[in-house]
Amino acid sequence: MNADQKPARASAAAEPIVSLKNIDIRYGNFHAIKNVSLDVYRGEVVAMVGPSGAGKSTLLRAINMLETPVSGTLKVGNFSFTLDHELSQKELLLLRRSTGMVFQQFNLFPHMTVEKNISLPQMRVLGRSKEEADKVTARLLERVQLADKAKSYPARLSGGQQQRIAIARALALDPQVMLFDEPTSALDPELGLEVLAVMRELANDGMTMIVVTHEIAFAAEVADRVIVMADGEIIEQGTPEEVIRNPRLPRTQKFFRAILDRH
Amino acid sequence: MTEILTPLMNIGQYFIALLKGVPISLAVTVSAFLVGAILGIPLVLMRRSQYWLPRTLARVYIDVIRGIPPVVWLFIIFFGVGSSIIAFTPTQAAILGMGMISAGYLAEIYRGGFLAIPPGQTLASVALGLTRIDSLRFVLAPQVLRVSLPAMATYFISLLKDTTVASTIGVRDVMMLVTQQAQAAGGGFGPFIAAAVIYILLSIPVAAFARVMDAKLRQRVSR
Amino acid sequence: MIELLSNWIDWLPQLWRGLKVSLQLTGLAMLFGLPLGLLLALMTSSKAPWLRWPAIVLVEIGRGAPALVVLQMVYYGLPSAGINVSAFVSGSTALALTAAAYTSEILRAGINAVPKGEVEAGTALGMTKADILRFVVIPQGVMYAVPALMGFAILLFQTTALTFTIAIPELLARAYRIGAATYLYLDVLVLAGLLYLAVTIPFGWLVQYTERRLGSHLK
Numbered sequence: 001m002n003a004d005q006k007p008a009r010a011s012a013a014a015e016p017i018v019s020l021k022n023i024d025i026r027y028g029n030f031h032a033i034k035n036v037s038l039d040v041y042r043g044e045v046v047a048m049v050g051p052s053g054a055g056k057s058t059l060l061r062a063i064n065m066l067e068t069p070v071s072g073t074l075k076v077g078n079f080s081f082t083l084d085h086e087l088s089q090k091e092l093l094l095l096r097r098s099t100g101m102v103f104q105q106f107n108l109f110p111h112m113t114v115e116k117n118i119s120l121p122q123m124r125v126l127g128r129s130k131e132e133a134d135k136v137t138a139r140l141l142e143r144v145q146l147a148d149k150a151k152s153y154p155a156r157l158s159g160g161q162q163q164r165i166a167i168a169r170a171l172a173l174d175p176q177v178m179l180f181d182e183p184t185s186a187l188d189p190e191l192g193l194e195v196l197a198v199m200r201e202l203a204n205d206g207m208t209m210i211v212v213t214h215e216i217a218f219a220a221e222v223a224d225r226v227i228v229m230a231d232g233e234i235i236e237q238g239t240p241e242e243v244i245r246n247p248r249l250p251r252t253q254k255f256f257r258a259i260l261d262r263h
Numbered sequence: 264m265t266e267i268l269t270p271l272m273n274i275g276q277y278f279i280a281l282l283k284g285v286p287i288s289l290a291v292t293v294s295a296f297l298v299g300a301i302l303g304i305p306l307v308l309m310r311r312s313q314y315w316l317p318r319t320l321a322r323v324y325i326d327v328i329r330g331i332p333p334v335v336w337l338f339i340i341f342f343g344v345g346s347s348i349i350a351f352t353p354t355q356a357a358i359l360g361m362g363m364i365s366a367g368y369l370a371e372i373y374r375g376g377f378l379a380i381p382p383g384q385t386l387a388s389v390a391l392g393l394t395r396i397d398s399l400r401f402v403l404a405p406q407v408l409r410v411s412l413p414a415m416a417t418y419f420i421s422l423l424k425d426t427t428v429a430s431t432i433g434v435r436d437v438m439m440l441v442t443q444q445a446q447a448a449g450g451g452f453g454p455f456i457a458a459a460v461i462y463i464l465l466s467i468p469v470a471a472f473a474r475v476m477d478a479k480l481r482q483r484v485s486r
Numbered sequence: 487m488i489e490l491l492s493n494w495i496d497w498l499p500q501l502w503r504g505l506k507v508s509l510q511l512t513g514l515a516m517l518f519g520l521p522l523g524l525l526l527a528l529m530t531s532s533k534a535p536w537l538r539w540p541a542i543v544l545v546e547i548g549r550g551a552p553a554l555v556v557l558q559m560v561y562y563g564l565p566s567a568g569i570n571v572s573a574f575v576s577g578s579t580a581l582a583l584t585a586a587a588y589t590s591e592i593l594r595a596g597i598n599a600v601p602k603g604e605v606e607a608g609t610a611l612g613m614t615k616a617d618i619l620r621f622v623v624i625p626q627g628v629m630y631a632v633p634a635l636m637g638f639a640i641l642l643f644q645t646t647a648l649t650f651t652i653a654i655p656e657l658l659a660r661a662y663r664i665g666a667a668t669y670l671y672l673d674v675l676v677l678a679g680l681l682y683l684a685v686t687i688p689f690g691w692l693v694q695y696t697e698r699r700l701g702s703h704l705k
Contacts (some may be wrong), residue, residue: 064610089614096612107607111626120621121611166607173611330686331679332647335658339679342665343672424552431651439555442651445558445614450566459551466550 016075017042017208018177023083025055025232032058033069034232035129036246037077040177040210045203047219047240048212051255056212057163057181059229063210064099064179065092077176082165097125100170106162108154108169113139115150118169125173133172140168144198160191164198178202180211216259220244228252270453277457278442280485283435285461289355291434292423298417299422306370311377312428321370328367334428336360341432357429361422368418376411377403384409409480417474437461494677497664501674504657505681508646511656514578515637517581519585524628526590527597528619541590548587553645556580561652577649585642589635596631597623633697639691640686647682657681 017040025033033055036164040046048056061067063076069083077098081087087095109117115137122133141147144164146157154162163183170178180199184192196218203209203222219226219240226243228236236243236252247253309321322421328336340372351359380403388398430438438459523691548556560580571579575587600623608618650659661678665671 066606066610093612093614096610099610101607101610103603103607103610105601105603107601107603109607109622111629112621119609121613124614124617125612125619156554169607170611325681326687326690330690332644332658332682332685334647334650335661335675335679335682338658339661339672341673342662343675346671348668424550427552427554428648430554431648438552441555442558445562450562452559452563452566455555455563458555459547459559462552462555463547463550 009082016040017077018063018210019073020059020062021073023059023069023074025058025062025067025069032067032232033062035072035235036232038227038234040208042176042208043206044225045209045211045223046225046227048210048227048229049214049216049255050235055232056229058232060179060181060210060212061101061148063177064096064101066101066197092166093125097173098176099179100175100177101179101181102163102166102170102183104185106154106159106166106186108162108166111152113151113153114157114165116147117154117165118172121169122172127229136172137168139173143171143201144168158191159187160194163187163191163195167195167198167202177208177210180209180213182214184211184213184215197232214259216244216256230255273453274457274460277441277454278460280444281437281440281454281461284440287434287439288423288426288436289465291354291357291361291429291436292419292426294363295365295426296422298358298362299367299369302362302366303369303373306366307373307377310370310374311349311485322346323344325367325370328364333361333364334431336364337432353429353433354362356432357426357434361426361429364425365418365422369415372411372414372418373407375414376407379410380406405421413473413477413480416469416476420469420473423465423469424462490673491692493668493670493673497661497674497677498588499656500660500664501681505685506661507654507656508643509685510671511574511578511581511646511649511654512639512643514587515581515642518578518582520589522582522586522636523589524593524624525592526586526594530590530594531597545587545590548583553581553584554648554651556584557648557652573649573653575648577652577654581642581645581649584645585638588638592638593627593631595634596629597627599630600626629700632700633693636689636693636696639649640689643685643689 015193017036018040020036020038022233023033023036023038024031036055036059038059048060050056058067062069063074065074065087068086072083074081074095076084076095079091079094079098081091081095108114109120112120115134116139118137119130119133122128122136123130128136138147138150141150144167146161146164146168149157149161154165167178167183183199184195187195192215196215199209199211199218200222211219211223220242225237226240227234228243228247230251236247236249243252244256245263247256273396305326309317310325312318312321317486337356337360339350340360341353345351345356384402384406385398393402393479427436427438430436430442433439441454445451448454519683526541529537530545532538532541551559557577557580560583561573561576564576604622604626605618608622613621646656647658649656650662653659657678661674662671664674668674
């Protein structure tokens with residue numbers, strides 16, 4: 001797949017839609033994220049790769065404050081926070097409405113139907129009426145091609161189907177940015193493909209996406225920018241061509257070579 | 264200030280008076296527990312037998328002994344059997360009754376212990392050529408015991424509380440003393456608060472023991 | 487043998503009335519004890535120390551004090567506090583308090599069994615903590631807890647036999663009365679035992695069945 005075949009997505013907008021500055025995260029004595037800064041622009045698809053324990057998920061989860069940095073500033077959409085103090089419930093809720101997250105373990109609610117999984121958050125978080133919520137749910141189920149599973153329970157669905165529902169659930173709240181935490185790591189390669197297909201479409205439709213993944217091929221194909229993390233820092237970033245095909249640092253070279261060898 | 268001090272002092276007095284019942288409460292509990300721990304062994308072996316007769320007999324025993332309230336069993340032994348066949352002292356009846364009930368519960372605890380042992384252990388013993396009895400005695404039983412200890416300790420605590428029923432057939436334990444005190448005092452919460460405190464205090468060392476054993480077990484078993 | 491059976495038939499109506507009282511006590515105690523137990527379970531799981539510690543103390547006392555002590559405490563204690571109620575109400579209250587303490591631990595275990603990932607998903611969606619509790623955690627927590635709660639109900643039913651000490655005319659009390667009048671203690675007590683079994687054993691089967699059904703639903 002050539003670079004010029006990728007549709008132009010990332011706009012040259014001045015203001016980044018997500019901006020992390022000087023983010024520092026510690027667990028006791030362990031310094032998980034070391035003074036990291038990152039800007040993501042509207043419509044960009046950013047892939048975060050790197051060895052396990054590098055801090056990729058931790059950094060991603062700092063964006064919707066599932067991890068608590070001890071210092072730094074966070075800006076998502078119109079909301080800006082300095083993280084030297086604890087954020088109020090209200091601030092956290094506003095932040096999380098602007099972001100949608102998809103987890104490795106899907107985390108669907110097993111005691112609710114697929115429909116209810118998608119509609120309930122709309123009604124409780126955005127205050128939509130049941131009619132509005134149901135309409136959005138139906139539209140999204142169509143989009144992920146699972147309209148016939150609306151009344152099923154998650155336990156009856158395959159992993160790939162569950163993850164697509166999880167994506168629909170997050171999309172239903174109209175987030176400005178979608179965060180993916182290793183979305184296909186818990187799936188068989190076959191099932192992973194259906195999920196990656198949905199993610200590719202989402203990207204082509206212009207959604208801003210930050211994806212922590214081990215799927216280097218997907219990153220190469222879909223991402224506008226690839227970020228390599230190791231030991232709590234960003235060690236390299238650039239276009240897929242730059243980073244994946246011509247990594248600068250020996251560390252990164254070693255990482256990609258190991259992955260290519262395994263395939 | 265005196266409104267708080269006087270009741271507290273009263274509770275203190277009740278507490279000291281109730282301590283006289285502690286040795287009996289403990290004696291009955293420990294004896295019943297020992298009876299149950301020992302009787303539970305043949306019971307669990309029967310329960311796990313490959314033959315349906317001992318297995319069914321054991322199941323029936325366990326279900327029936329646990330399905331009837333302890334106080335009813337004590338009454339059956341003390342008043343029922345006691346008035347027609349053999350006479351028991353209240354303490355004997357209490358130990359016998361609670362002991363038989365404990366056997367039922369402990370047999371189930373032992374059974375859980377057996378189920379928790381990796382099947383490989385039995386396979387290894389068979390492969391080594393150990394007889395069933397030797398395998399039971401040297402390989403399985405020690406492990407079953409170790410795994411069951413926390414549950415046994417927890418059961419001991421509940422047994423301590425359950426043996427308060429012995430007071431209903433005349434055993435002079437803490438419970439009987441407390442009822443006498445309450446009737447003498449014409450009511451009030453004091454004696455019972457003191458009694459509750461005594462039982463809670465008695466359970467603390469056992470609970471601590473259970474937690475320590477549980478932690479030690481996790482160390483040994485976790486891979 | 488014939489005489490035994492004929493006596494049993496004579497005594498059955500009386501004992502049946504007593505059994506009804508035992509069942510009523512159990513029902514009332516669970517009815518009032520469970521909501522209180524859920525409240526205590528939530529309080530003991532809370533992060534706020536001023537909610538957590540009082541609840542922990544109440545639960546430990548409720549579980550640490552023998553049921554007989556609680557029963558007699560309520561029975562002898564309430565009048566001295568100026569509250570005069572029937573023995574039945576005293577008994578139900580005492581059993582409800584005990585039920586609350588024990589069920590709170592069962593419910594807490596159920597609530598903790600809900601995968602944390604779902605709570606994270608709810609958080610990421612922007613749901614309030616209250617909503618996550620209400621729609622995600624409590625419904626599943628209670629479902630996980632149902633078999634253990636049913637098992638506890640059986641134990642509670644057996645505990646009602648202790649209420650004869652506070653003059654409630656339940657099954658054991660009536661059996662003893664017949665025994666005292668006829669001196670046929672063994673005969674009548676065995677019948678009473680059989681009546682207890684007639685409730686506990688089938689209910690025990692129901693618990694096992696429920697465990698199996700719920701297990702498959704939530705997997």
